[in-house]
Amino acid sequence: MRIPRAIHRWSLTPRQAIALQQRLRGRVRVEPLVWPVRRVAGADMAFSPDGRRCVAGVVVYDLQTHEVVEQALAWRDVRFPYVPGLLSFREAPAVLAAVRKLKIPPDAFILDAQGYSHPRRLGLASHVGLLMESPTVGCAKSRLCGTHDDPPAWPGTFAPLRDGDEVIGAVLRTRPGVKPVYVSVGHRVTLDDAVRLVMTCVTRYRVCEPTRLAHQLVTRHRGDMD
DNA sequence: GCGACAG
DNA sequence: ATCTTGTCGC
Secondary structure, three states: OOOOOOOOOEEEEEEEEHHHHHHHHHHHHOOOOOOOOEEEEEEEEEEEEOOEEEEEEEHHHHHHHOEEEEEEEEEEEEOOOOOOOOHHHHHHHHHHHHHHHHOOOOOOEEEEOOOOOOOOOHHHHHHHHHHHHOOOOEEOOOOOOOOOOOOOOOOEEEEEEOOEEEEEEEOOOOOOOOOOEEEEEEEEEOHHHHHHHHHHHOOOOOOOOOHHHHHHHHOOOOOOOO
């Protein structure tokens, strides 16, 4: 898959990274996703025991056949520490490298991270969506910021995730009796699209299929870091 | 100053 | 994220 030339570099100090997020946030577009969506990509990462190497994996899931139609992996040296709010500077380079290896551009991507529900509204899902110029959705397993009530018990329902008066995401119940997930807009989708896409990709587990399969893929390759 | 904090 | 076994429950 073709990805536009780099807009910026990744070797930045935390302070510069924050300044960059402020400059890029205005470029994120919230617009309707084109349905029906058939090929959905899930991306995830795994790290070596010493934390110096990482591998990113992307799995493309066909919603019509429920089959994996393509997958790719990319290894990298870890060059940025984990800092809440700056996850993209640690993980995006490897994720983008793996995405570049795909033959066909997926209709949308689901990232195991926040998108709009971020202190500066530019979580990993939004950041990579912007760089790929592709539709992305953020679907995290825990909260980064914002407040919310418990979502209803019924699968598919959600409670709005708020930051003051603004709705920044949805705390979505994907399955009965399990913790909800944090869904937010990445790029070129609306929050309704994001919730609908995640629910469409859910089968019998809490996390949706593309994300779950990507997690399995990188976990299987955690041993061979090159 | 204290607590929170995606992966 | 990663380090780690068994164990409670459906």
